[in-house]
Amino acid sequence: MATDGRRFGLRGILATVASLLICVGIVGSLLYWQSQPRPVEIAVLGPMSGDYAESGQAMLAAAKLQAKRVNQNGGIDGRPLALTPYDTKSNPKHGRQLANKIADSDAIAAVGAYFSSVSVTAAPVFKNKNMPVVTGSSTAPELVQNNPWYFRVVPDNDSKGRFSALYTDGVLNQKNVSVVYETDAYGKTLARAYIDKARSLGMQIKHRFAVDSSKPATGKRLDKIVARLKKQPHPGALYIGLLGHDAARLVTKLHAANVDLTIIGGDAVGLNSFRQAFSSLKQSDATMAQATNGIFATTYFLPDVANEKAQAFIGAFRTRYQREPRPVAAPNYDAVGMIAAALKQLDGDHSTRGLRDALQKQLGRHHSLTTAYRGITGLLYFNENGGVIKPSTFGMYSRGQLISAPVQLTPAGNESATPPPDTKASPDRKVTMGGHRYDKTNIVYTGIDIRSIRNIDTHSSTFKADFYLWFRYLDASDFNPDNIIFNRSLESVDLGTPVAERTEDGQHYVAYRADATFAADFDFHQFPFDSQTLAIRMRPKDTQANHVKLVPDRIGMRPGTGDTERGLLHHSTAWRLANIHVFADSDSTQSSLGDPHLLRTNRQSHIDYSRLNVLVHVQRLASSYVLSNLAPLFFVLMLGYAMLFVPVEGPPFTARLNLGVIALLTTVSFSLKTSRQLPDISYLTLLDYLYFVVYLMLLYGIASSTLKLHWVKRGYDTRVHRLEWISRVVMPVLLGIAVLIVAGWFARG
Numbered sequence: 041m042a043t044d045g046r047r048f049g050l051r052g053i054l055a056t057v058a059s060l061l062i063c064v065g066i067v068g069s070l071l072y073w074q075s076q077p078r079p080v081e082i083a084v085l086g087p088m089s090g091d092y093a094e095s096g097q098a099m100l101a102a103a104k105l106q107a108k109r110v111n112q113n114g115g116i117d118g119r120p121l122a123l124t125p126y127d128t129k130s131n132p133k134h135g136r137q138l139a140n141k142i143a144d145s146d147a148i149a150a151v152g153a154y155f156s157s158v159s160v161t162a163a164p165v166f167k168n169k170n171m172p173v174v175t176g177s178s179t180a181p182e183l184v185q186n187n188p189w190y191f192r193v194v195p196d197n198d199s200k201g202r203f204s205a206l207y208t209d210g211v212l213n214q215k216n217v218s219v220v221y222e223t224d225a226y227g228k229t230l231a232r233a234y235i236d237k238a239r240s241l242g243m244q245i246k247h248r249f250a251v252d253s254s255k256p257a258t259g260k261r262l263d264k265i266v267a268r269l270k271k272q273p274h275p276g277a278l279y280i281g282l283l284g285h286d287a288a289r290l291v292t293k294l295h296a297a298n299v300d301l302t303i304i305g306g307d308a309v310g311l312n313s314f315r316q317a318f319s320s321l322k323q324s325d326a327t328m329a330q331a332t333n334g335i336f337a338t339t340y341f342l343p344d345v346a347n348e349k350a351q352a353f354i355g356a357f358r359t360r361y362q363r364e365p366r367p368v369a370a371p372n373y374d375a376v377g378m379i380a381a382a383l384k385q386l387d388g389d390h391s392t393r394g395l396r397d398a399l400q401k402q403l404g405r406h407h408s409l410t411t412a413y414r415g416i417t418g419l420l421y422f423n424e425n426g427g428v429i430k431p432s433t434f435g436m437y438s439r440g441q442l443i444s445a446p447v448q449l450t451p452a453g454n455e456s457a458t459p460p461p462d463t464k465a466s467p468d469r470k471v472t473m474g475g476h477r478y479d480k481t482n483i484v485y486t487g488i489d490i491r492s493i494r495n496i497d498t499h500s501s502t503f504k505a506d507f508y509l510w511f512r513y514l515d516a517s518d519f520n521p522d523n524i525i526f527n528r529s530l531e532s533v534d535l536g537t538p539v540a541e542r543t544e545d546g547q548h549y550v551a552y553r554a555d556a557t558f559a560a561d562f563d564f565h566q567f568p569f570d571s572q573t574l575a576i577r578m579r580p581k582d583t584q585a586n587h588v589k590l591v592p593d594r595i596g597m598r599p600g601t602g603d604t605e606r607g608l609l610h611h612s613t614a615w616r617l618a619n620i621h622v623f624a625d626s627d628s629t630q631s632s633l634g635d636p637h638l639l640r641t642n643r644q645s646h647i648d649y650s651r652l653n654v655l656v657h658v659q660r661l662a663s664s665y666v667l668s669n670l671a672p673l674f675f676v677l678m679l680g681y682a683m684l685f686v687p688v689e690g691p692p693f694t695a696r697l698n699l700g701v702i703a704l705l706t707t708v709s710f711s712l713k714t715s716r717q718l719p720d721i722s723y724l725t726l727l728d729y730l731y732f733v734v735y736l737m738l739l740y741g742i743a744s745s746t747l748k749l750h751w752v753k754r755g756y757d758t759r760v761h762r763l764e765w766i767s768r769v770v771m772p773v774l775l776g777i778a779v780l781i782v783a784g785w786f787a788r789g
Contacts (some may be wrong), residue, residue, distance in 0.1 A: 079122035080115070080395075082107075082379060083142045084372075085135070085152030085162070088127035091285065095154055095313055095368050099176070100125050101361055102369035103151060105353070106376040116383045123376075128153050132161040143169035148383070148395045151375045154368070156180035156197070156226040163190055170393070172400040174379055176371030177340070179307065180225040181233075184426040191403055191426040193378065193417070194371050197226065197306070200338045201233025201281075202473060203432040203449065204304055207336070208277050209241045210471040211447045211480060214302055216276030218247040220265055220290065222283055227251075230281040230306045237473075246276065253286050262286070266293045269301065280305040288317035295331035303335045310339030310435050310442055312366045329440035336445055338432040341370035341417055344444050344485075344591040344624070345433070348653070350416035351623040367442075374415035378403070381413060431478065444483045444591050446514050446547070452477040452586065469518075469587065479586040482517035486510070486578075486652050487593035488622065493574060493656055494610050499719055501560050502530065503574050509535070510551035512593065515543055519580070519588045521550055527577035527627070527651070528559040564718055567725040568665040571618060576654040579627050585650040592622045592652065608656075613664055618657040627651040673710055673734065677775060679703045680738045684767050688749045688760075700742040707734050733778045737771050 084103050086096035100123070107121045115121055126142060128135040135158035142150055143165060150166065150173045153159045159178035166173050167187045174191045175183070181198040184190045195203075208214050217238060221231035235245055249265045251258060269275050278294075278301050280287050287309050294301075308314060314337075318328040343354060353373060357365040382402040383395070390398060404422070405411055412419035423429055434445040452470060469480050489508040496503045513519045526533045535552040542549050562572050580588055609615055626648040683699035686692050711731050718725070744767045751760045 077115075077119040079120045080383060081122045081124055081145070081147045082376060083145070083147040083150040083152075084123050084125045085128055085138060085142070085150055085158075086125070086154040087130045088125055090130050092130055092154065092313055094316070095177075095311065095366060096127070098312075098366040098369045099152065099154060099372040102357070102365065102373035103376045105356055105360060106373045106380070110377075110380045116380065121376075121380055126152075128155070128158045130155060130158070132157045135159070136161045136165060138162070139165035139171075140169075142166075143171045146392050147171075148392065149173065149379050149399055151176065151372060151379070153178060156183065156229075157224045159183050159190075160225045163187055166190065170396055170400070172379075172396055172403060174375040174403070176373075176375040177368050180229050181427075182225070182229070186425075188404070188426065189400055191378075191422060193374050193415070193420050193428050194307075194340055195338075195430060195432050196427050197229040198233040199427075200306060200432050201230045201235075202237040204279060204306070204338060205234045205237035205241060205243070206471055206473050206478075207434060207449060208238070208279070208302075208304055209243055211445075211449070212277065212302055212304070212336070214277035215242070216244050216246055216274065217279055218249070218269060218275065218277075219245065219279045219281065220249040220251060221281030222286065223250050223252045224283075226283070226306075226308070227281040231279070234279050234281070246272065251282060251286060253283065258286060259289070262290050262293055265290065266297050266299060269294070270297050270299050275299065275301040277302040277304060280309055282308065284308045284311055284313035285317040285320070288314055288321060291331050291335065292318065292321055292323060292327075295327075305335065305337040307338050307340060307367075309335065310337035310367060312368075315440070315442075325440060329437075332437040332440065335437045337435050337437075337442065339435045339442060340367040340433075342367075342433055342435055342442070342444050344594050345589070346370075346416065346623060347625045348621075348623055349414075351621055353416045355619075355621070370417050374413070374417050374420060377415060378406070378413045378420065438595055441595060443485070443594055446483050448481045448483060448589065449478040450481045450586050452479050481586055482514055482519055482588050484517070484519050484588060484590050485512040485593040485596065486590045487512075487596040488576070488652075488654050489597065490608055490620070490654070490656070492610055493608055493658075494612075495557075496560075496572075496574070496609075496612070496615060496658070498562055498564070498717060501562050501719055502557055503560055504555070504557050505574075505576055506553075506555045507576070508539070508551060508553050509578075510540075510549065510593070510596065512547060512549045512596070515546050515548045517588065518583055520583075521552070523581045523583060524578050525581045526556065526558070527579070528575065530557045530559060562719075564721055564725045565723060567718065567727055568660055568669070569662045569726065571657060571659045574656040574658060576656075577627075577651055579649045579651040583649070585626050585648040589624070589650040590652040591624050597622070609658065612661075614661055615658045616661055618659045620657070621653075621655040623653055623655075625651055625653060669710065669714070670730075673707065676703050676706045676710075677734060677737065679706075680741055681771050681775075683741055683745065684764070684771065688745060689752055693745070693749055696745055697742065700738055700745065704735070704738045704742070707731065707738065730778055733774060737774050741767065741771065 084100050086099045087093055088096045088100070103123050107123050110121045124147060126138045128138060135153055139162035150171060152175055153162060154177050156178040159175055160180050160183055163183055167189050170189060172189050174193060176193050178192065179194060179197045179200060181196045184192050208217060219231050219235060221227035238245060247268060251261055269278065280290065280303060282290060287305060291303065315328065346354065350370065353370065354365060357369065379399070382399055385402050386395065386398045406413050406421045408421055409419060412421040418430060420428055431449055431451060434448055435442040436445040449471065471478050471480065487510045491506040491508065494504050511519070511521055521535060524535070533554055533556045535554055538550045539553050540551040558576060560572065560574055564570060579590070608617055628648050680700055680703035683696045686696035686699065688696060714727055744763060748760050748763055
């Protein structure tokens with residue numbers, strides 16, 4: 041019985057201890073979670089399932105990427121940004137139910153929805169419950185009208201429709217046009233705006249075809265439309281205001297019937313859902329490429345005209361999701377970014393309701409170029425209704441891919457400035473809409489194939505590049521390849537005689553081979569574990585960006601151009617290729633140009649030149665540097681450490697001191713050798729700090745040896761032994777710290 045009692049007592053003690061540990065764990069967890077800042081929640085409203093799930097998932101993926109960036113930069117006043125997805129199932133009624141759910145949640149704002157029909161249904165709920173929403177895809181004009189709580193970062197259907205009509209007339213030179221549209225909020229508003237503007241331009245509307253995709257007889261309706269168009273001897277142009285799937289069906293039928301007309305579509309035709317719909321229609325990639333070739337469409341985002349910030353987004357998206365971002369991803373990335381930036385501007389701790397009110401007011405402050413949010417889709421600011429102010433971007437299908445159309449409409453430049461003589465545009469290069477003038481900007485598809493990068497000279501900050509360069513552009517454009525200049529080239533780059541040249545279907549193609557030396561801006565802070573960027577930048581010498589714009593030739597440039605397998609760096613033992621980025625931006629100059637009017641008004645002209653950038657990112661092969669430079673330095677350190685084991689008593693002191701001095705002088709020699717590899721810089725490199733550690737260790741060894749000799753002569757034996765012991769410990773510790781620093785940077789490299 042006594043044994044049982046002891047066993048029971050032991051079990052009781054164990055149970056009590058376990059209970060206490062559980063209680064401590066629960067209390068600790070509660071205290072931990074209470075100490076964590078409450079997340080700032082944003083709802084993402086889109087089709088996460090169904091036929092358009094990939095578009096909804098693209099919205100969410102971009103939003104998550106933006107949230108990650110915001111949180112890596114401290115979040116919202118220390119609070120993490122959290123996203124909550126809501127699946128609209130592409131159903132307006134369901135979207136309204138979700139709007140009520142979101143408005144009653146702790147979410148501060150919402151992004152979405154994808155479809156205009158869903159957003160228009162949900163908008164009154166958000167308005168009544170004072171919930172700020174930013175959409176990156178819903179384009180129905182009425183969505184933001186009389187609703188101060190809804191904002192849009194893409195042009196609306198009214199703007200897209202009018203611009204499309206202007207493009208059809210002024211660029212495509214089509215006077216006869218038919219219109220086919222979906223009978224929902226998206227299609228009706230798009231068609232109405234297009235038709236109104238077309239008529240004001242004197243264009244003739246041949247047919248208006250309405251399509252209700254909710255009815256089972258949609259296929260037969262599309263067949264009738266094709267038959268009507270085929271009967272016309274000169275069908276002219278067709279404007280498509282259908283959703284992606286039905287637009288693909290119509291294009292497939294038109295191609296099969298061999299109907300010859302110019303097609304221009306709304307943004308649904310410019311989305312991935314349009315291209316992917318051909319797969320569901322059992323059409324091959326080759327057939328899709330043929331059927332879509334030459335089709336024009338407005339679009340949210342085009343990678344070939346994306347700036348460096350947008351290229352970074354594309355790269356981050358590829359890395360995280362292992363796929364290309366859809367066009368809808370970019371504006372939704374900006375929508376979340378704009379909300380986060382506005383939240384960071386708010387002062388004080390607000391309730392959910394208070395934050396919503398303050399956020400709505402802050403978003404409304406983006407009302408001009410000076411207060412615009414700088415997104416990857418450009419400068420974003422709103423009109424009095426909360427709609428973004430920006431022209432539409434036009435894409436054109438080529439080989440199954442959507443690229444920039446050969447001509448874009450861009451706001452006319454500073455009319456009061458006197459441009460250089462060669463930049464004056466003829467009257468037919470301009471069009472007018474709503475009192476605003478727009479230039480017809482010629483797109484020059486520019487491709488580069490780097491054959492080799494060699495002679496990367498860190499001392500002179502230069503490198504040499506051998507590359508092919510080609511241009512494709514409309515034969516009637518203002519572009520002249522002889523007008524191209526290279527920024528940072530050390531000599532004038534003469535493109536010389538073309539290696540290939542031809543003109544076909546009004547488009548001119550010319551290719552050159554060039555070999556030149558360029559200056560580089562090297563950063564040696566992390567030397568010898570540094571990465572460097574070798575830049576080749578080019579632009580027209582005196583033709584403004586409003587007239588000619590260089591864009592990367594995504595069709596012509598092969599994937600993997602310049603990869604290591606092709607020996608781009610000549611199999612260098614000092615560098616390895618990290619990646620290559622090609623993107624377009626602008627090179628600006630500000631000058632009065634001596635214009636008397638500008639001098640009187642103290643104004644400056646602002647001239648933008650289109651620039652193409654090729655950034656070759658290289659990483660130093662630190663392993664070879666470590667073996668050839670740091671390994672000998674390690675043995676020198678061992679020599680310096682060995683002197684601590686030479687007695688200071690008697691003649692051996694001279695040998696001990698000589699070991700330290702020799703090690704110190706050898707280190708100085710290594711340091712001078714390193715400095716000769718670098719140009720004159722005003723900052724210290726990582727290797728400099730490593731040398732400082734070595735100097736400190738050796739000087740400590742020499743100084744401590746001298747002190748020990750002094751103490752030996754005075755008979756302080758205890759002090760001598762203590763200092764000797766400390767020295768033999770301190771130096772390895774310092775060496776270990778230095779090794780860890782080097783190893784850490786080596787691992788990062």
